[in-house]
Amino acid sequence: MSRGAMSTGIPRYVRPRPDRVGGLTSTGWSILLVVAGVLTVEAASRLGLISTVDLVPVTVMAGRAAELVTDPAFLTRQLLPTLGLIAAGFAAAAVLGVAVGLLLWRSPWWSDALQPYLNIYYAIPTFAVYPILVVLFGTGPVPILLLATAFSVVVIIANALIGFRSVPVAVDKLARANRLGRRAHLTKILLPAAVPDIAAGLRLGLVYATIAVLATEFILATRGLGHFISQAYHTFHTVDMYAGILLICLVALVLNLGVGAVLSRLDWRQR
Amino acid sequence: MIIDPILRGPRGRGGLRRLLPPVLLAVLLVAGWTIAAAALNSSVFPGPGQTVDRLLLNLDATRFQESTADTLLRLSVSWLLVVAVGGAIGFLIGLSRFWTDVFSPVVYAVYSIPKIVLFPLFLVFLGLGEASQIGFAFFSGVIPMVLMTLNATAGTPLAPLKLAASLRMGTWPVVRTVVLPAALPAIATALRLTFGLTFLGLIIAEMFTGVSGLGYELLRNVVLAQMEDIVGGVLLIALIAVAPTTLLRVLEMRVARRFGGGDV
Missing domain, CATH: 1.20.5 (Single alpha-helices involved in coiled-coils or other helix-helix interfaces)
Structure with a gap:
């Protein structure tokens, strides 16, 4: 002291x-x-x-990363497919997640039935089912997309549900007193009330979708950024490997900050 | 027209009736699986019966037993390291508000990187064997463990600290009797969550490299297109994940009841 x-x-x-x-x-x-x-x-x-x-020195990694980003072959074969898969998987998970969240909020039976499974979902290593999907659908984009959606949808469901349940009872009683219709109740009360929680869920969902796409590409795929790194590792192209890792760190950071900024604008609780 | 489950008031139902929907859902899913498998009658889509039979058969084979044992051992070692190292670092940093503000953004930035792409680094520096698998599993769990413990410790409410100050308590008694109990519920949650993350890291590491382990068995069977073995393996992995998670959840609820805590 x-x-x-x-x-x-x-x-x-x-x-x-x-x-x-x-x-x-x-x-x-x-x-x-x-x-x-x-x-x-x-x-x-x-x-x-x-x-x-x-x-290799960080300056060498950065130099090679800059070369790769301006190389059309790398862009079309590795970077863009990966970004496309992340975007598609995330979009599917976002729509599905909010819809299922709404269903669970509406139906106590389904919510009781699914809750225990939602609770333990992230305890199970989801990637273990990737081999099943590969056997069923081949090594194309389909298994990657399915896994990315499956991996990110549950966190979106859970957060949407928290959001829908955050509507104060008094507000619901008021809506009932004013004979608000089902549709108006959804667009005027339920969704606006849940937006901050849905945004938090989407933010996590994007991280999860990114992890899923890169990990599956890394384990078993024929193209994409994850595949590029594992290929560079296997063929001892150390500079390429580190350049790829650096690129992914930057992509993850930009996605995170960008989407984080958009989503926190939606968050009326912080205003 | 209206809608609202909340307005129906608290659902006065006992624990047993609450269990009915999830069990019913599980039964429906297994039934659907059985029917689909029977209808397709294809070797790439085995039914539940075949899968369990194959899993039991596999569990009798020495090599599969060794793989399972290897995975369990690696999982225990890496998770215990996660808890000890991550918990200690997070707790120590969390004790100082200044250093919490220093480390939080850096650790968050590392956390937001998809860790899988760093796996080659483990192979390069720890070799192709068990060390890099345990190392990667540890790394997958330790960052969230540090973050959650750090937040829990730094979030100790000020009122009891002020009370302790007016009682002229020393720093270490305060850490023991105020800070630690306040952080325990969130730490208990961290134990459960990091278990899942560590297991995920381990399975990915085993899938990418190795000559044994359940992750390795899964990927080996893709090459052989042995669907029954794969589904059986996934089933076993799910069982290995669920049992400790359930126990940790019970622990979490006990800790929350004893020391008070938010979301249980």
């Missing part, structure tokens, strides 16, 4: 959070952490501490 605390007698755990530690704000420290990580990789590789077969 520092001298200041002794003199004022305020225990550490209730003192206000300091603005700076060691002259840096918390954001400064976060940036420092990331920069230090990048520099460590760069130095370890440049100084030959780790062989270039295993690790």
Whole structure:
């Protein structure tokens, strides 16, 4: 415990959070952490501490990634198919998820019947069914799409259900007193009330769809970004592998931030 | 016209009647599966009976037994490491609001990367064997464990801390009697969720590489187009996942009842 605390007698755990530690704000420290990580990789590789077969400098990864993004063959065979599958799987899961959420909210029987399965869904490694889908539908886009939808739909259902259930009883009584029709009830009360929770679910759903597409491509596929990385690994193209990994990190970050920004605009609770 | 389940008031039904719909649904699904399999009568679409028979047959074979044992061992080791390492790191960071603000954005950024694409790094640095499978399973679980523990610890309500301060309690007694009990319900939830994530990471790792393990068995049977073996394997994996999850859920509810907690 520092001298200041002794003199004022305020225990550490209730003192206000300091603005700076060691002259840096918390954001400064976060940036420092990331920069230090990048520099460590760069130095370890440049100084030959780790062989270039295993690790390449970050600058080399970035250079190769920039080359790949401007290469039409890479764009049409790897990047665009992956993005297309993520978008399609996510869109299907979004529509299906909100619809099933609504059904479960309307029907107590279905909600009772499905709830235990929804609870344990993410405990089961869903990717285990990928081999089944491959045997049934081949190694094309169909099994990837099905798995991406299946993997992301449940989190969307769960959040939509929370949203629909968040309508206060008083509001529902008011709607009933005003003889609101089924359709008006849905568009005027239910959906607007649930939008923040649905948005939270969609945000997670997008992350899940991305994971599912990349993982299935990675395990077994004939094209796509995930396949590109696993291929580069198997053929010892270390630079390509790291460039692909870097690209995916960037894609994930941009998707996350972009969609996060759109969805938080929908969130009236934060205004 | 109207609609609302909430307006019907609390459903005054006992526990047993609540169990009826899910059980009925399961029975319907198995029946549908049986009928579909019988109608198609195809070797790539086995019925439930055939699948369970094949699974039991497989479980008698030494190689499959070894694969199952390998998976169970790897899962236990990596999950225990996730809980110990992730829990400790998250708790320690969460004790300081400043360092929570430093680490949260960085850990969140790592969390949002689809971890699977980092798997080659594990192969490169840990080799093609068990170490990289356990390492990847650990990595899949430890980041969420750190995040959830960190949030739980940092979210300790201020009022009891102020009370402790006015009682002039030292830092460690406060950590033990205030912070830890406040964080426990969320940590119990984290135990359950990270179990699933660790298992998922392990199965993916085993699918991509390896010479044993249930994930490896699944993918090997794709090449052989052995649908009965695959479906049986998936069934076994689901069973392995569900049993501990159910126990952890019970633990979670007990902890929540004892220490108070939100969503149970």
